Amino acid sequence: MSEGHSTYTPKTGLGRWFDARMPLPRLVYDSFVAYPVPRNLNYMWTFGGILSIMLVSQILTGIVLAMHYTSDTTLAFDSVEKIMRDVNSGWLLRYLHSNGASFFFVAVYIHIFRGLFYGSYKTPRELLWILGCIIYLLMMATGFMGYVLPWGQMSFWGATVITGFFSAIPLVGNWIQELLLGGFAVDNPTLNRFFALHYLLPFMIAGVVVLHIWALHVVGQSNPTGIEVKSKTDTVAFTPYATIKDAFGMIVFLFVFAYFVFYLPNFLGHPDNYTVANPLKTPAHIVPEWYFLPFYAILRAITFNIGPINSKLGGVLCMFGAIAMLFLVPWLDTSKVRSAVYRPWYKLFFWLFVADAILLGWLGSQPAEGSYVFMAQMATLFYFAFFLVVMPVLGLIETPRRLPNSITEAVLEKKNKGAGGHPAGAVSAPETKG
């Protein structure tokens, strides 16, 4: 971790020359070779690496697509069709980029739920967690603006609905909305500025990722037991152990990604977006991209006025509040035990929360009428109750299971159990997996 001394010794004259002037090789060696990681990390810990390659993939395919795309309302839709039909390999690059956005979100959701399950946000990792939340917000902004660029019906009406959120703000709302749109409705100025910002934001994400990794390397990785590293036997070197595990995780993930790109490239999209934008006709049923659906369901669930707050502002506040909850998690969770492995009640509520998030996502894809509205209201209530009631209260009343003394002890205990319930201390069979 941070207090560890650097063990890098340059072997060549050129290496020593560099090391004395700009020790970049030393930084890489200390961060990705010698860096000690807890020995019990499972595959849930490979998603950081997976997210990094997805960001690189999105930036690469995005820059290439920008060379063929035209951000003018009269040409944008056709330029995307030109990429699909005329540009060499254009279809592949576009499908990699559009499905890449979805898989970026798949990975980030697993990464976030990993953090919630294992309590990765608890002291001293609050700032690490908040930097992650900022990356998530930037990803949402980038994903939303990218979806507008093909200028299909969903692009246009998605942009109309989402910029409409800002008109709910009292007094200055309409001014802010006009500032975002550059007019009174989504039009050419909107498309142009969204393109410029869609190109900019990924590099801002990359910047915050650097801060995220920096913060990670100061406090060290958490692990499935949630117990801090205490001695050298609790860790292994990043290379080869974490490197190989990350690489295997990436290959499996990219395998699924490739399946979608080549066999189901439009499965996660919406057919209406292959119809050119029409400002005078709203599609019968507007839905955002799947990764926004839970928040969309929360937005639509507020159909009633709450005191002086009208239903529109209430819906927008709840939607942004749902994201704001994540930022507050380090202080909402009062339990001293990090990992849900040792918290039976929290574990139960965690899985209920996962089910609730999936339910909200499904409700977001359904029309806002009849019993769907009531179900969305109940699911929204549970969403907020999980953060504002369950998290603070459970930490005070729950009796956690006994914690092992160290990561090493936890690993050996598990190994012994796996070998058929030998008493602690017995030598386990070397051929059985832990």
Add this chain to the structure above:
Amino acid sequence: MSATDIHDPNRRDFLYIATGMAGVVGAGALAWPFIDQMQPDASTLALASVEVDVSSLQPGSSLVVKWRGKPVVVRNRTDKEMKDGAAVSLNDLKDPIARNANLPADAPATDANRTTPGKEAWMVMVQVCTHLGCIPLGQEGDFGGWFCPCHGSVYDTAGRIRKGPAPENMAIPVFKFISDTKILIG
């Protein structure tokens, strides 16, 4: 705290503050064009008036014209639709204000205030849902007025919000009948 920390403001303090303030004002002045350029430009602001010929509209039908990038609906209401609109008590309305640009800002949302005197059959209205800007569908919904497919807002035959998440009645733009069959919007 030593005695030297507390002293009367001198010339140096004044210079620090003056320099700092000049820096703040300069940074603000430099930032403003970057914000200002995002506001609607001159071509967007150029206020167009639209003249609409409504002679072909039979009672129960409507047409849509584009005005300032937004759809404006002209609907010739049937007798029943007018009666339905007039029968509504103001207490049943989610938004009791007329939202009619031709009337004072606090005019109540009666059916008459949503139309123009002598032409009560005609609804001229910006057909944009006040929730999040979708285009509601005409002649639809529980009240036979408008229904927004996006988030389920229901408007009555006078375009007043009755159910769903939208907070306000749909807006009535500035308009007038320049003849029996022609409307000037804007």
